[in-house]
Amino acid sequence: MIEIFKQYLKEKTQLSDEQFDKLRPFLAMRELKKNTIIIRQGDTFSKMIFVTKGLLRSYTVDGKDKQHVVDFAPEQYWIGDQNSFKLNKPSAVFIEAVEDSVIVLMDKDFYETAGKIAPGYNAFMVSALLTRLSLMQRRINMLLAATAEERYLEFMELFPNVMSRVPLWMVATHLGMTAESLSRVRKELTRKKTLNAG
Amino acid sequence: MIEIFKQYLKEKTQLSDEQFDKLRPFLAMRELKKNTIIIRQGDTFSKMIFVTKGLLRSYTVDGKDKQHVVDFAPEQYWIGDQNSFKLNKPSAVFIEAVEDSVIVLMDKDFYETAGKIAPGYNAFMVSALLTRLSLMQRRINMLLAATAEERYLEFMELFPNVMSRVPLWMVATHLGMTAESLSRVRKELTRKKTLNAG
DNA sequence: AGGCCATCTTGACATAGGGTAAGAAATAAG
DNA sequence: CTTATTTCTTACCCTATGTCAAGATGGCCT
Numbered sequence: 140m141i142e143i144f145k146q147y148l149k150e151k152t153q154l155s156d157e158q159f160d161k162l163r164p165f166l167a168m169r170e171l172k173k174n175t176i177i178i179r180q181g182d183t184f185s186k187m188i189f190v191t192k193g194l195l196r197s198y199t200v201d202g203k204d205k206q207h208v209v210d211f212a213p214e215q216y217w218i219g220d221q222n223s224f225k226l227n228k229p230s231a232v233f234i235e236a237v238e239d240s241v242i243v244l245m246d247k248d249f250y251e252t253a254g255k256i257a258p259g260y261n262a263f264m265v266s267a268l269l270t271r272l273s274l275m276q277r278r279i280n281m282l283l284a285a286t287a288e289e290r291y292l293e294f295m296e297l298f299p300n301v302m303s304r305v306p307l308w309m310v311a312t313h314l315g316m317t318a319e320s321l322s323r324v325r326k327e328l329t330r331k332k333t334l335n336a337g
Numbered sequence: 338m339i340e341i342f343k344q345y346l347k348e349k350t351q352l353s354d355e356q357f358d359k360l361r362p363f364l365a366m367r368e369l370k371k372n373t374i375i376i377r378q379g380d381t382f383s384k385m386i387f388v389t390k391g392l393l394r395s396y397t398v399d400g401k402d403k404q405h406v407v408d409f410a411p412e413q414y415w416i417g418d419q420n421s422f423k424l425n426k427p428s429a430v431f432i433e434a435v436e437d438s439v440i441v442l443m444d445k446d447f448y449e450t451a452g453k454i455a456p457g458y459n460a461f462m463v464s465a466l467l468t469r470l471s472l473m474q475r476r477i478n479m480l481l482a483a484t485a486e487e488r489y490l491e492f493m494e495l496f497p498n499v500m501s502r503v504p505l506w507m508v509a510t511h512l513g514m515t516a517e518s519l520s521r522v523r524k525e526l527t528r529k530k531t532l533n534a535g
Numbered sequence: 536a537g538g539c540c541a542t543c544t545t546g547a548c549a550t551a552g553g554g555t556a557a558g559a560a561a562t563a564a565g
Numbered sequence: 566c567t568t569a570t571t572t573c574t575t576a577c578c579c580t581a582t583g584t585c586a587a588g589a590t591g592g593c594c595t
Contacts, residue, residue, distance in 0.1 A: 222471040261459035273420040282480040
């Protein structure tokens with residue numbers, strides 16, 4: 140199963156087999172049953188999670204006990220609080236398996252060692268962070284300017300498969316609305332569609 | 338004036354004078370008068386901007402001709418569309434001087450050369466990007482969960498000096514509300530304050 | 536199969552914040 | 566200094582979305 144992660148790394152960073160073997164000790168595999176919470180807000184964990192199978196989510200809980208889904212991570216995605224990872228700080232988010240999942244836990248030493256032994260690794264990090272930044276910027280723009288319907292359509296475009304794999308209310312909190320509102324938005328959209336069709 | 342930038346870099350990355358001199362050709366200084374737009378949405382520019390004096394803002398314009406301020410950058414801050422910078426893509430934002438300003442334009446070659454000749458440079462980049470990511474995440478959380486008043490208070494806490502240097506409506510669009518709403522929020526806050534005082 | 540629990544939908548109502556417009560206040564321009 | 570322009574405040578009404586509550590639906594466990 141670690142092969143999936145190795146394959147991913149080799150694609151992204153020209154890492155050799157030997158280099159990977161040196162880094163292997165800083166990785167751990169783990170299987171998670173659905174609904175398992177692997178990190179809690181406030182835990183100092185300092186690992187990043189790579190999803191090889193299944194789907195995880197990160198979320199915060201606000202003062203009124205409401206959850207807000209920060210990110211979904213299906214196969215081949217990373218999840219975790221990078222800032223907590225880099226600076227050994229408490230995690231700002233909970234992380235939970237939404238489906239039965241298999242993950243790779245990456246220790247901080249992996250990242251530090253890789254930066255030393257593999258010349259392309261830091262460049263990969265920078266580029267991965269930039270991609271993430273750009274996605275977050277897009278999300279901020281949507282939250283600033285777009286209606287509930289527009290945000291939903293954007294989400295469907297970017298992550299069409301996630302929608303069918305997680306409860307609707309999780310997507311709703313991710314989009315900054317209530318489950319009821321998202322339900323209404325979808326109703327309205329199907330109404331429009333049938334109007335166009337008929 | 339470039340000395341300010343050199344000083345900044347030396348603090349953040351242990352760059353030597355010689356290394357800086359090698360990189361100097363990839364930098365340019367520029368003075369901007371208030372209200373000058375230096376980059377337009379769609380321009381391919383591929384430079385990052387470091388502010389040595391004054392204050393700039395980046396913003397988008399939506400389908401209804403409304404502006405949304407993405408970021409403010411006072412002295413010692415960076416501004417620019419990193420993704421456009423890294424991938425030579427058209428800028429997603431406009432960038433404008435809100436005050437008379439002096440800036441350093443950093444060419445892409447600066448970043449690439451620095452990564453090669455200065456060992457700590459990539460680590461600096463990663464850490465700068467992480468800081469930024471964490472700020473953006475915080476902003477997303479606020480937009481998802483917080484009321485207009487809470488977002489305003491958060492902004493005042495994070496950037497107390499910006500508020501007094503830019504028009505209120507710019508801050509309002511940055512916070513995802515109208516100028517009128519922000520005005521109401523402030524009125525309400527002073528009302529609360531005088532209640533507590535009296 | 537039957538019951539249970541989570542999820543999704545729908546309706547009635549409440550509310551934060553938006554849109555518009557007018558005037559006050561501040562800043563810039565002549 | 567005087568006028569013009571931009572910014573800020575305030576009032577009024579309106580709309581999108583939230584809240585609460587009741588069913589409907591569907592998946593899952595025994």
